[in-house]
Amino acid sequence: MNSAIVTIGDELLGGYTIDSNATWIGRKLIDIGVRTIWKSTVPDQKNEIVNALSIATEKADVVICTGGLGPTRDDVTRDAYCEFTGAELEMDEQYLKELSARFERRGVDMPESNQSQGLVPDMGSVIPNPKGSARGLSCSIDGTWICILPGVPAEMKVMMEESILPELGQMSTNDLFVTNIRTTGVMESKLHDILNSVMVGSPVSISFLPGFSGVDLRLTSEDKTLVKELSRQVYDLAGKYIYAEDWKTLEESVGDCLREKSLTIALAESCTGGLLGDRMTNIPGSSDYFLGSVVCYSNEAKMNLMGVRKETLESFGSVSEEVAAEMAAGAREKFNADIGVSITGVAGPNGGTKEKPVGYTCFGLDDGIKPFSRSVTFYRDRRFNKELSAQTALNSVRLRIAGQI
Secondary structure (H helix, E strand, O other): OEEEEEEEOHHHHOOOOOOHHHHHHHHHHHHOOOEEEEEEEEOOOHHHHHHHHHHHHHHOOEEEEEOOOOOOOOOOHHHHHHHHHOOOEEEOHHHHHHHHHHHHHOOOOOOHHHHHHHEEEOOOEEEOOOOOOOOEEEEEEOOEEEEEEOOOHHHHHHHHHHHHHHHHHHHOOOOOEEEEEEEOOOOHHHHHHHHHHHHOOOOOEEEEEEEOOEEEEEEEEOOHHHHHHHHHHHHHHHHHHEEEEOOOOHHHHHHHHHHHOOOOEEEEEOOOOOHHHHHHHOOOOHHHOEEEEEEOOOHHHHHHHHOOOHHHHHHHOOOOHHHHHHHHHHHHHHHOOOEEEEEEEOOOOOOOOOOOOOOEEEEEEEOOOOOEEEEEEOOOOHHHHHHHHHHHHHHHHHHHHOOOO
């Protein structure tokens, strides 16, 4: 079964909003054996949406379209759907009452513009929206299933997971087996060289999906045994870089490792400004192992809050492995944690020197047994440096628990 994705919005084309919907949808579809073979992003213009739907239905068995179902004047997807299918809009009075009651419970009057969200086509069916007011639409035209969903990611995702994906899973006749292996701490080119011996001549489709914080490997075949065998070989060759499968995040994987070993962790962050703590606490149940974090940006904070010695700062500088080591030890001791982790670096774009250029970052890990510190030089982009620093620190925890550092 093949799919096409259409995302709608001037904000996507103008670069104001990243099109994360298409990425997420494509991943979810391939996981159930549905290949996405075409994708388009169009503006909030009815004729462009109709044209995109026309092309998409010619190419695919299922079309997923997101965006343009809100209450404002530029939300024209509903009208485009009607023009394309020949449907007429009619008011769903019962839903309008329910929508009005929602606003009343929030203590506000429903804006006049929201009444448009009570309109539904007289052809096809409505997809419920548990998290918002814009319901989705679906119908089948000449054997192609068209699904129209809102563009708000949280709403789109829950509607896909509760209504679309279960039905698609039953409809799909493809015996397509997919394994997604996630790696970090290794460049795509190096990973390619490591795995070259098992990739050459393999009947399994192998895709390298690089991101700034790691490389995903996607193995795809109609033969489940072949996928399993290649996956085993990948683990044999590149296991130390692999932290999870499917779409599990590094922070989820580290959290599982900490919980499994009954370990607790505390953080001392400087250049990341709390980003590492944010990632760790985004995981439900992180209170099982996460005790706390201190953002000690200034030298005074490093000394007063983390116990970094003034002599260490004067001798080695605030961005140094020596300071990172004392920050990690301070975090472990202050929170009475099993593991203390620290980050201090030159995030940029200013502040670098010849010895410590922009992107130079130091990491510390202290478990009371074998303290560890290292330094890495990243890029000149401040946000990238912060993200990569958090990723590197998380990976250090994973490697320590696995006994690899």
